[in-house]
Amino acid sequence: MAYPWLREPWLRLVASAEAGRLAHAYYLQHNVEGGSTEFIQRLNQFLLCKQPGKSACGKCKSCLLYLSGNHPDTWTIDGAEVNRIGVDTVRELQQNVTQTANQNGLKVAVILEAEKMTEQAGNALLKVLEEPPADTHWLVSTKDAERLLPTLRSRMQWVSIAYPTTVQSDEQITLAGQLLAGLRGQQELPLLKDKEGALSWLDISENLLMDWLLISQRAAAARLRYEQLADELQQISSYEWVSVAQLSEWVSECRQLRQLYQGSTGINLPLLLSFAWSRWSNALSA
Ligand SMILES: [Zn+2]
Incomplete structure (x- = not known):
């Protein structure tokens, strides 16, 4: 798989398929750069394949039809092509899906x-998923899971994917510097006001800790996300205030927080992240 972070979620799905425990509907974070569409297409082909192993065989008639874009038992609504997805579009999809499979397999x-x-479209989809046809799977991506109806989300299984964070802007580097100073007790830790804010601070935290970890392992500064902080991190690392194991643990803590947040929108991310910061800060000043 071209994207390493897709490997684990993929293997989990394959294991579910092998155990005969696939859900009728899956949803995941839409992230084109991170390969979300490739992931869905790969899963789509896998479900249609007549002789799948750990992935679709690529050779059977179903696979060939899928790869040529002509498989009659799969349909895609791409929100990128429209301003909004209306109820008629979803109903049309629903009608297609209720027909008997042309290739005698899944749809x-x-x-x-x-x-x-x-909202109407969401409700139409909800109706289908409340009594899903046995031979049909629904694969859904969303940029913002919270904008889907909670009842709809509860009918689908979340596929958790730990996408990497993206290239940094100058503003983020400044913020990372503030966070570092806050963690070192040189200034107040940033205030976490809302979920969106906390989510971007979570990205910054993870990037900063990854850089710190790389520096502690003597990586070249060129590989850092916040190159501008390399000297400061180098200095801190030379005091050996914090071990590589400790830093790795904090990095995975960031990832767990993100997965928790993506899986359940009810969690209080600002609170959890500020707790984590206080603990790290205390560990640093100990
Ligand atoms: Zn195949």
Whole structure:
């Protein structure tokens, strides 16, 4: 798989398939750069394949039809092509799906950027998922899971993917510097006001800790996300205030927080992240 972070979620799905425990509907974080669409397409082909192993065989008639874009038993609504996904679009998909499979196998319906569904469209999808046809799977991606109806989310299984964070802006580097100073007790830790803010601070925390970890392992500064902080991190590391094991633990703590947040929108991310910061800060000043 071209994207290493997709490997683990993929293997989990394959294991579910082998155990005959696939859910009728899956949803995941839409992230084109991170390979979310490739992941869905790969799963789509896998579900249609007549002789799948750990992935689709790529040779059977179903695979060939899918790869040529002509498989009659799969349909995709791509939210990227429209301003919103209306109820008629979802109903049309629903009608297609209720027909008998042409290739005598499963049917797969895909909705990309599902947050663009109107409330009516969401309700129409909910109706289908309340009594899903046995031979149909729904694969849904969304940029913002919270904009899907909670009742709809509860009918689908979340596929947790730990996408890497992206290239840093100058503003983020400044913020990372503030966080570092806060953790070292040189200034107040940043204030976490809302979920969106906390989510971007979570990214910054993870990037900063990754850099710190790399520096502690004597990595070249060029590989850092916040190169501008390399000297300061180098200095801190030379005091050996914090072990490599400790830093790795904090990095995975960031990832766990993100997965927790992506899986359940009810968690209080600002609170949890500020607790984590206080603990790290205390460990540093101990
Ligand atoms: Zn195949």
